[in-house]
Amino acid sequence: MSLTIGQALRQAGRQLTAHSHSPRLDGELLLAHCLGVNRSHLHAWPEKTLDAAQQHYLEHLLARRRRGEPLAYLLGEQEFWSLKLRVTPDVLVPRPETEILVETALELLDKGSPRNVADLGTGSGAIALALASERPELNIFASDRSAAALAVARDNRRRLKLDNVRLLLGHWLCPFGPRSLELIAANPPYVAADDPELEASVLRHEPRQALIADGNGLAELLAIAHQARDTLRAGGWLVLEHGARQGQAMRQLLTTLGYRDCTSRRDLAGLERVSLARWPG
Ligand SMILES: C[S@@+](CC[C@H](N)C(=O)[O-])C[C@H]1O[C@@H](n2cnc3c(N)ncnc32)[C@H](O)[C@@H]1O
Structure with missing residues (x-):
């Protein structure tokens, strides 16, 4: 069953509650990354559906986040001194x-x-x-x-x-x-x-x-x-x-x-x- 953006966000938040200090934000950032959009797009289009590849990618990233992998490695970037830096393990x-x-x-x-x-x-x-x-x-x-x-x-x-x-x-x-x-x-x-x-x-x-x-x-x-x-x-x-x-x-x-x-x-x-x-x- 394909999920809407709104459903995916709620699911991500629930899955990360026990694994992150900011489950909602992490979920938003990961979903935005999977869809190649910014966070405001998620709130503007909560009824849009994810395709199978996007859903699969999100599940993969959520599983890695639940295992404690830093969000920056999953997103591939971290902001420092207002500079967007690429980061890897x-x-x-x-x-x-x-x-x-x-x-x-x-x-x-x-x-x-x-x-x-x-x-x-x-x-x-x-x-x-x-x-x-x-x-x-x-x-x-x-x-x-x-x-x-x-x-x-x-x-x-x-x-x-x-x-x-x-x-x-x-x-x-x-x-x-x-x-x-x-x-x-x-x-x-x-x-x-x-x-x-x-x-x-x-x-x-x-x-x-x-x-x-x-x-x-x-x-x-x-x-x-x-x-x-x-x-x-x-x-x-x-x-x-x-x-x-x-x-x-x-x-x-x-x-x-x-x-x-x-x-x-x-x-x-x-x-x-x-x-x-x-x-x-
Ligand atoms: C705490 S990290 C700091 C990374 C970065 N400067 C920052 O602030 O995000 C320490 C860095 O020192 C490097 N490092 C550790 N021992 C070193 C050594 N003996 N000589 C040069 N670099 C070293 C590590 O490879 C690592 O990149």
Whole structure:
């Protein structure tokens, strides 16, 4: 029996109730994706019927969503900093809290002057492309050790036509020369493997190497802070996203390594999410 749009929406909402924080919205987005229309079309044409292929595709996506797969992977895209980014299971789904990192970096970079900036562990390219969309005069380098992730970032760069981003393959700061950067931004893996707040579905579907770090989640943050001392120009900034309970450890670590002006930025819930520090010069 063919379903109408209205029936399909109700069915999707019911099926997702136990599996999503926003079952109705997820159902609307998945159905709109299957039909190749936007959400307003669904409400304008509730009596229209789905054909067999559309119905089958919707059932397939609903089953994947019920198994905990992120909506962004099912839709193949995620909005970040008002940019529509393509995402695949090779990259972390960009999170809203990472926009705090972008805001912080933009505040630190003088307008108008060409600067060399790196986004380490770029994944989908979210941070680098957000910076590039705001500041075309910047020379932005986006690096990752995952070639598969860089392929997604490359595709996003092409779609968004943000040509001032160069992509580099390599371990943290290895692709960069000494004293070559004015600002380094990174959202590295910072979740401890035994973190009780890490949802099993996140680990099941998103790349482990994008999420988990040794040393209580601090090992990769520490590695970057270590290496950045040789790569930052005098007076350059290091801006790192970290876990909600890692702010104090980060400030201490950065101070011990010789950085100055170490502070942290909070999200709307008051949790420290980003720490920044200047390499003295
Ligand atoms: C938390 S994800 C961040 C992705 C993206 N920047 C974002 O904010 O959505 C971390 C990224 O770091 C990369 N990564 C992990 N270890 C790395 C290393 N040693 N060197 C370079 N990149 C690394 C992963 O492949 C992943 O893309």
